[in-house]
Amino acid sequence: MSLFLRSLLSHLLLSVAVAAMGLPAQAESLPVLRVGVTDGSQPCSFREGGIWRGLAVDLWSRIATEEALPYVIKAQPDTRALLQAVQSGEIDLAVGCLNVSPERLQRVRFTLPFQEGGQAVLVQRSRIDVGRAILLSLFSPDLLRLLGGFLAATAVVSIALWRIEGLGRQPSTERDGQRRSFARLFQILATGPGTNTVAQTTRGHSLVLVSYLIRIVSASLLVSFVTLNVVRQPQFGGKEAIRSIDDLAGLRVAARRGSVSEELLKKLNRAGASPPVRILPLQTIQQGGRLLLNDQADAMLADELQLEYLSGQLAGARLDRVLRGIRTESQAFALAPGLPEGIVERIDLRISELKRNGVVAELRRNALVAR
Known part of the structure; x- marks a missing residue:
């Protein structure tokens, strides 16, 4: 009987030792994800007081915490550089409200979409413009x-x-x-x-x-x-009547570098817009607001969510969002080609769960209120 007990105790001690050795090994095998983000893309991703904030950043932080995914943030200058970095494998994940356009989908891998978003046009109008309209x-x-x-x-x-x-x-x-x-x-x-x-x-x-x-x-x-x-x-009243995307021809239109908005304007010029759109590249959303208020731009093209955020910040200014819902597309995170499928599945499942539980909608509301 004592021999049996000693044998059983030996097996139990061996199992505990193996388990104790296996946990560090499993933790060490989990890679530290290199996560790319861009500044100036409020309310999705921006840096304030040395801390990265925004809807997309908060969503990723929630996913990484719940899935125990270690990561380090690597800032990228703009959306084009962000997508190039994730496509080349320089980073493992691109976090932001990235539009899943057909052109991007051909060369970049994306997570499960966490929201839908479209483009809109922001214009400034004076009281004279309103009365005339x-x-x-x-x-x-x-x-x-x-x-x-x-x-x-x-x-x-x-x-x-x-x-x-x-x-x-x-x-x-x-x-x-x-x-x-x-x-x-x-x-x-x-x-x-x-x-x-x-x-x-x-x-x-x-x-x-x-x-x-x-x-x-x-x-x-x-x-x-x-x-x-x-x-x-009156919402169409400005320096020119803007009723369709073609009416941007000949105007000074601000758009973020490397964004879907900039590509849409370039596509309009390639289609033969006469006179062509004069594209004013932006580093941040706030720059576009200043250009409009200083009469240095006629319009601004960006995600509707970003323009809603900017309009809230400049509540005293006479800015109007027009042509809402242009080319509505899904928005998601971008993935490096070499990111393990196991990690991708965990991220997608967590996004699905957070959408179903209303967490994404809550983060969206908080991002707009935090302006």
Whole structure:
């Protein structure tokens, strides 16, 4: 019996020793990941007081902590250099709100996307620009035609009702005059109050009903037109009317170096934009805001999330985001070709879990509030 106990104790001690030796060996086998980030890409990644912050940085820090992945941060000058470094294997992981564009997907490996994002245009507008845009909308040919159609239709119904009801022969008409009486009838049919007093015959009541239909249909069309073309018009009011990406031709447009925004502008120039877009390269998002406020740029093209952050920082300035949702794409981290699949799977699974639990959405809100 004692021999059996000694044998069992020996096996237990041996197992504990092997386990104790195996843990350091496993820790030593886990590589220290070289993580690349860029500064000036608020609210995704930026350096403040010597500390890296932002939505993407916080998300990666959460993943690395929960997965026990050791890493060291290596700063990169811009997005183009960041992607080149991860593609060449100089770094293992590129952290940022990197758009998974078709061009990038052909040469770079990405993690599971953690959010969707599109491009938008930021412009500055003065009070004069706003007033001019509203006046142009109010006196637009479409609005004038719509008003003219309503008045013409009401006039036709008024003439028909005038004749059917014989209003020209009534004593009130002889007393007030035909012109004034007809104007009163036209006003009643155009505005509504008093329509129950202008008709006595069945055909007359039918015409009153027709005038009611004309009035409500015209009112609906006018409200829709004003909402779409007058209320929303000022956001397009700037030095030039910007209603599509092609309207950036000939303008001074700021964009971050190596970003999807810069590539989109270059693509527009290659497509034959005349005159071509004058691209103003930016190192940081804040530089674009200063260029707009100093009238050194006509517009700024960037991720909608970045422009939302910048607009919040410059809340007192008259800056508007227009053309939202241009080329919406997924955003993810970029991976080096030689990064082990086991680590990639752990990162993807953790991203999926954090998205499902609402952590990514919370980090996004915090990044915008922290401005």
